Amino acid sequence: MSDIKKRLDKFTKSNEFIVLIILAMVFVVFSVINPAFLSVRNMYDLFRTMIVTGIFACGVMMVIINGGIDMSFMAIAICSAYMTIRLAVALSLDGPFIVLLVVSGIIGALFGFCNAFLVNKFEIPIFIATLSLATTIRGLMLNFVGNEYIPSPQMPASTIDFSKKYVFNTVDASGSTYGLHISVFIMLGIMVITHLILNYTVLGRGVYALGGDTTSAKRVGYNITRVRLFIYGYAGLLAGIGGLIYVSNNRMADPMSFQGEELTVIAAVVLGGTSISGGKGSILGVFLGLMLTNVINNNLVLINVPSYWQKFVFGLLIIVAVFIQSIKAKREIKV
């Protein structure tokens, strides 16, 4: 019994708990102002917005735990996805969707290895290394593609099929159908798998160890190069998968996607308790942080806040959240 109590106690002191409280408060406030907020349809919608960024966030979290910030995942995502689609179209492949996912993931992983190489060999700060890779990739894209997007009629059939797969289909009062898209389950699945890897494999623990103290990790026997290859490769893999799901659900592949949105995902991950200085982070926190930022970003309309207030509120949210976290951190030092 005391073991459970201990765990509960530990949780209430964590950053994840703070986010949970803030999230709960936001839910309460929003649903009071507009009960439609809590409708099933809206919740399905909320999850839908979290799909792609949720997948990315798992990889981003790993890199941050390792002590750096990944600025390349979105470039990798769209590039891998686009290349996969182009390849599929060019080769007239009409294979199952899963094949496309795998291909995109592999391309993403390869890009991820490039990141690992830059960090391992040249000891470039992660932020700079990933940023340079991202700009190079986007340049690559511009060369091969320009800004021509692949429109829906040209997308492989399997992607279109995938985009139509919903579960829990319900018909509402006005006769329109809504449901939960199955890619939500892919996101949840990836989150669970990432959680398992990080907490139940020695390699996963190595991510935390490296983030805690690199020298000690080396002394205790970890192969730093290999762990880094894993971290960045995995992040790239997830980026590729997320990117492909994105272009499928949108039924088009636009090479100019995702410009400048990296920091939003990073903010969500950090809000959820992953510390920028490394060594700490949990999937639960990522999930909560992402939910919080998405709720704010997408539901202001429901409570009659004009869309042009959105950025301001989002900025305020970040500032308040990091403010609270910094106060909490300061108080911990005193203890």
Next chain:
Amino acid sequence: MGTSVLQLKNIYKSFTGNRVLSDIDLTVSAGEILCLVGGNGSGKSTLIKIISGVHAPDSGSIILNGNVYSKLEPTESIKQGIQVIYQDFSVFPNLTVAENITLGLQLSKGKKFVNWGNVRKEAKKALEIIGVEIDLDEELGKLSVAQKQIVAISRAILQDAKLIIMDEPTTALTNKEIERLVGIIKNLSKRGTAVIFVSHKLDEVFAVSQRIAVIRGGEMIIDEHVDNFDKDKIVYYMTGQEIGVEPFIYEPKSKDPTMQVINLSQKGAFSDISFDLYPGEILGITGQLGSGRTELAKALFGIGKISGGEIRIHGEKKELKSIRDAMKCKIGYVPEDRLTEGLFMRRSLIDNFSAPTIDNKKSRLGLISKKLMVQEAERRVKELSINAKSVDVNAETFSGGNQQRIVIGKWLASDPEILILNGPSVGVDVKSKSEIHHILKQLAHDGLCIILISDDIEELMTTTNRIMVMNEGKMIYHEDTSRIDVNELNIKIVQSGTGEEGDNHNERH
């Protein structure tokens, strides 16, 4: 006599021309507790690194469990059961106790998956062997230094260590914790694990070792069973016979004290400290880590909160709430860690020398006069005999002794009346050390008040005119140097305090 776990034969080591170890022979048998005693610059750290494989000896052989090596890789050393517990313990602050203890084991066994049940079982087993209870789920960063050390030792045991080398293990422990550590080490010995215990705290040395080896100047001076020693003998071997080091003679300059410390207290660090300081004096303060001496020094420099008592400068009460306040009272502080606290390694001497006094170096337009900065740097380089051909060179290019002089120089530039130095000759070669002592004595003769915090008995005896010993926050001894007997001093330093479990000795000092 059990089987020998470690044997060193004729080990020599030099670092670019400097001979660091000469003809070292050493044998450690299974279950033996050897204490390696040596001061700064004695070569003991290099010796440990050679045993663990971090450095390769120039010549000589290392024999582990009967296997002969002329060059040893760290992984091989670990395989042969050599575990070193460094002063920073190499632990992960963000992971739990259980994980810290078992991580190395899982890696060496090539495990892929983590079975948390097993992890807890193994961790519990290791702790039981040690005989200490620590919450397995606690985050390591939240533990006290003593507890972190126990985790480090547990980890070593789990990896079937045949020889555990502990580098100055008691520096941050309270007396009760030291007692417990002694018990743990004796236990390890009974189980057949050999321990090399590096320390110069005489009480502990006698409490736990079976053999004592004294190293000085890179040479093994003596290596015998503990019963052949007494405290006087060890001190003698450690310090050797110093020829021609004049003690410091205090020439009174004024009958008014520059600084008066009256019943000064800081919650959790020190209490009721009182002393006067006159121009021309060099006051030595010593005591084990945890005694509060560094907090006291910092408090005199405006760092940390005073909870009681007062500080008077030239008779006037002063509140030193910030470093700037202290600087206004003409106090300077040479910190303990010159690399991270004292110097801008990648900046030039020009920058380093003028850092505290930069606001005084303005030219007419309010801009900084580089000329003044250069002049300052050149002046101090000359004054302190720093080996620098140009002042436009980065601080990191200098040796420890020269670097220390740079830090002293930057404070001299502020024209202080009181200079506090914390461990100024740590990691400094012998020649520079005596030169720094000479500088300090000269400064005192010129009228400065100097407070010298040091662990180095020899340094204290030859450079100060008064020595104060602190223990668990209290001043327990205060005497003119000329009236002190070295052995008595040593005893005062290592004696137990009031016997209370000190509160949170988490911070290093």
Next chain:
Amino acid sequence: MNKKLVLPKMNDATKRLIGFNIVIFMIFALLEPGKFLTAFNFESMGFQFPEAGLLTLGIGITMLTAGADLSIVAVANLVATVNGIILLQIMPQGASGSTLIMYLGICLVVSLLIGLLCGILNGFLVAKLGIFPILATLGTQNLFSGISMILTKGQGVFGVFPKELVFIGNGKLFNLIPMPLVLFLSALVVVYIIIHHTSHGLKTQWFGSNRKASYYSGIDNTKTVFRTYMIASMLGAITGILILARTNSAKYDYGTTYVLQAMLASVLAGISPLGGSGKVSNILLSVFAIQMLDSGFNFLRISSFVRSSTYGILLILSVALEYFVHMRQQKQQIKKAARASADDPMLDRKENVL
């Protein structure tokens, strides 16, 4: 040698950048002399790069303190927006003479005030509360852009502005030098003097080099960082005026790619994101080099691939080069340092991540 202003010393980054610039110049001069070597070309470059240059200057100085001000473009857009509103909606139509001057004066004061306030907020979050710069300025970036959005209901401002203002963005001083360039060079000189010749500037560099040693030298680190973010925001404000003057419009999301480009340009200029090193004057060289590359590629009709990956590749090359140079330096110094006592404690310094 008794000069009050010492000319910028040549360090490695400077030499490298001068080399880049010369090489780039020669390549394009040889390949397309007709288009590249014209006064028109250099003149139009002179109109284009100062915006990026000002922003690089602002972000660069925050990088000296191991941080980054991501909100600087948002500050610029906010200033541009507010000024736009003042001149288009508040100032009476067809105002001239002293009224016009008064309103222009109001604009100037308001711009500087906004810059100051934004800087104070950033400084407070980063210096006083100790929040990680990237996080704090991410929040303020959204905050400031948000205000621009709210003020214009997301629409932005555009219209016909007084010619005095337009001149700043499109005119030439003495009919020769593009005004934006004048603005940028003036700012560059001022910032250079601040960073390399004032006590605040030196403290900024020292903080970036080793904040602990700075603290132990009696330097008020909080003040140093605070002032740095204030200067950065002021530079953002000046850029805002320039943006409005040049484009005759203001929108909350203008120039979002500027931030990252400015960071890359700073790194190219030898400013380490970990803080401490870097010569401000190199920013001129790096920004100019990038601009020349851009123009040159344009003339050569080089595929957009090369153009867009320029940053990425240049950066990787630059950092890799610094790595090799640093490694060589370190080896030499290890040899020297080892000559000292072998027991010298080697301490880890935990470097701050952005």
